[in-house]
Amino acid sequence: MEQFLEILLFLSFIFSTTIASVNIDINFRKESESRKKLPRFWTNTGFAPTQPIENAADFLESDDVNLNLEFIGSLPNNGIRNVRIHWLLNMISLSYSNGTQFPTLNFNRLDKFLWKLINDYRLNPTIEFMTTLKFKKLNTVIWEDFAYQVISRYIGRYGVKNVRKWKLETWNEPDLDGYNLLNFTNEEFIDYMKGISEGIKAVERQFSLNNTLKLRGPAGLFKDERKHKFCWGVLENCNKFPVKCPIDIITFHRKGNGNTADEVLNESLDLIEDFKKRFKNLTTLKYSNTEADPIKKWSEPRDFQSDSRYAVILTEIIFSHWQALYDGRMKNLESISHDNSFLNFYPNFFTQRTLLARFQMNNTTPKHVQFIQKPVFGVLGLIANLATHAGRVHTLNDKNISYLVTLNNRSESFYSCIVIWSHVNLKVFSNKSKTFDITIQNIIIGNSINLFYIGEGIDNRKTNPSAIFDRNSKPPFPDFSVFEEMRAAQDPTILVNPTKVVDGKIILNLRLMRPFVVVIRICDKNVTKPKKVFNLRLRRINSEEIVLFWSDSFYKERCLKTYEIFFKYLIDDDYKQIETRHIPFLNHQLKHTIPGCFKIRSRDIFDRVSKLSTKICFNET
Known part of the structure; x- marks a missing residue:
């Protein structure tokens, strides 16, 4: 007997004065019938x-x-x-x-x-x-x-x-x-x-x-x-x-003019149409916009590149290209790329077109460098969870909100990753927004009964390290406490902890500030269990701080929640967990001066854990 899963998602925004309602009806049977393979063309x-x-x-x-x-x-x-x-x-x-x-x-x-x-x-x-x-x-x-x-x-x-x-x-x-x-x-x-x-x-x-x-x-x-x-x-x-x-x-190369994400797609479509008319013998060749950025000149400081506005507009650029690929307007699309892995320079720590904010700590002996992850980095981590197939992009409420349903193509287990985002116009942006009541309902998913879900997101309130930087008077050399505060705001927020679906219904009560990206993952317990992470590395940042990096397997159905760090002193036998904060990505920076060894493991939304990784050891020298 088919099971129905109803998701009720309420989003409200601070500084709001009016209320608007948006109803999202998702029928997974229809989404499944219209789905197409989703290539990872944006990575x-x-x-x-x-x-x-x-x-x-x-x-x-x-x-x-x-x-x-x-x-x-x-x-x-x-x-x-x-x-x-x-x-x-x-x-x-x-x-x-x-x-x-x-x-x-x-x-x-x-x-x-x-x-x-x-x-x-x-x-x-x-x-x-x-x-x-x-x-x-x-x-x-x-x-x-x-x-x-x-x-x-x-x-x-x-x-x-x-x-x-x-x-x-x-x-x-x-x-x-x-x-x-x-x-x-x-x-x-x-x-x-x-x-x-x-x-x-x-x-x-x-x-x-x-x-x-x-x-x-x-x-x-x-x-x-x-x-x-x-x-x-x-x-x-x-x-x-x-x-x-x-x-x-x-x-x-086709970039936008710094207004909306549609500019990048429309410029590309116009050029491709010109190619088709002029070069009729080349219509079978695939094409790629290898600099699909919202505006030219990466080094030009712009406020929107510091916070979730850039994260959202990049999301819109990616999914507008998916829609064009899905409906055939860009059937020969091979990939897009963004020129955004530059190193920023003083005094533009957050406002240049980069994924990370670099701080050159020239006030220490020896000098060192610190990095903070920007919201655009976080959103690329969120959409890395997308499933293998997707339907079309749905746009609601006079084009203020869009969503995309992605789902797997396997009958033995169910996995879906739903992305919801608010649109942003960079010329008229304001933090003051309406309150939205969003209802997602009528999800038909077949015979799965062991379903869990998790909600994550970025917005301009909880995940905005640049605002913390500004609030602290934009110090060129932030102290440890400011870096800690910025790092606490750099990762996507868990909006809803892993929760079992009961009676086919999910109710979420969220508070976000526009612009935002929300990702909801729904997982069947039959999906792959967490695998042992590998390639654990340790990088010393300064005399008191290190960064741990590791690698993990690729999951077509990614139901991992977090990573956990374990440590033991050189003279001890037992590893103990030392970090309880949410760690969504394959890195973690921490203050550490005591010799010992580290291991990492992953935990999924069903509380299943991987085996501990191979150790890496640290000493004072």
Whole structure:
């Protein structure tokens, strides 16, 4: 007999004067019938080294960059999977032997960087074939050899299975003087594109691959054809000679104007429609907006990038693209990426387009760095819980609230992750909002009886570390107590603790401040039990603080609630839990000076726990 589950969700906001009612009726039978596979097309980020570009290797080897990347890699369930780093290949050096045409490449620095990125941080690189290396001569053959050496080396080190998860892309925005540092002519750029493509094909022949390694490009702005002749020219040549086209996936950059999330999608749709009209031989190629940001200029300080407004607008950008993919307007969409893993600089700790707020603590001996997770980081962790399939995006109340139902595709157990978010217009935003009574009801889920649910979210009240920073007079060097207060507000809040569904009904009473993102997970007890976490690492921040990082399995039905930290003194035998705070992600910073050993375990919403991890030990030196 089919069971009915009714969720009643009441959200009210502070500073409110009026009440509006919104009723959300979710019928899982209908959602199941209309569901489509939901690819994780948004799990990408990017950044660029600081100037000068010739020092890119030094920048990428810095402690600040690596700690930033390690935090990004600590999002659960591959919340971020690929990192697109401009000038990454400047970590290679070259030399020539007497009379040789081809250079000898030294990969030592790149090898070490990629080893940490892949094995410790569990991230994949996007290899952009752009470099300022001093080649004696540049032509198709040299570029072919360069691409071949890079890819074949890392297939040899990591295997085809892993390297195929990487992304290979041509020169970033080649029409801009700030990137075209080799001063390509039209003919030279054509030689470059052909050479990179041929180098990839040579690798595929060597390893008996059949079009496994996809080349993406031309990573262009596609604006005025007179100024952006390289990116337009690539597609024109591909349209004339499709068999010889060097690229497999068309990449472009379309950002918004800083108003609403729809701007990014609409700009992309307009460009794609232009492609379809002009390049009829390229309509089968997939495409990717690799810089799908709400507004250009990452370093420009903007208040909305400090709090949940940026988190919500990123959520809207992602799900507007899903809706376009779902209804066929963007049927060839391969992925989107956001350029938001930069390192902010003083005095713009929260207001630049970053995932984390960096504090360079130059008032200590030795100097050190502290990171605080922004709400945008938290929301990427929340939507990492999405199920494998989804229906369309539903929009209610004059487009002020939307929701998406995702659910699994397995008959033996039930899993759903529902996302509800309030819309935000960055030009007219105000914290003063109406009170919303939201009712979710009529959920039909079949024969499952051992159901539990959990509610989590971010908003501008409970999860707003930048407000705490402001309230403390924006100190350039916050003390330990201010950092502790900000960290207490950096993670998504548990709005409703794990609760068993009784009599097919859930009632939630919540208080949030717009803009918000709420995630409700409903789990059948038949879902996979927690697995043992692995790759536990310890990073010393200063003489009194450390950060623990670890890795976890990917769950198609992620019903984990939290992680737990255990510690034992070196002379003791027993581990004891030392941290009772909610730990939703794969990192935790704590004050600790006593030698001993740590272990981690996970706990799900059914209170089932994993085995303790392998230990990592700490001493004063």
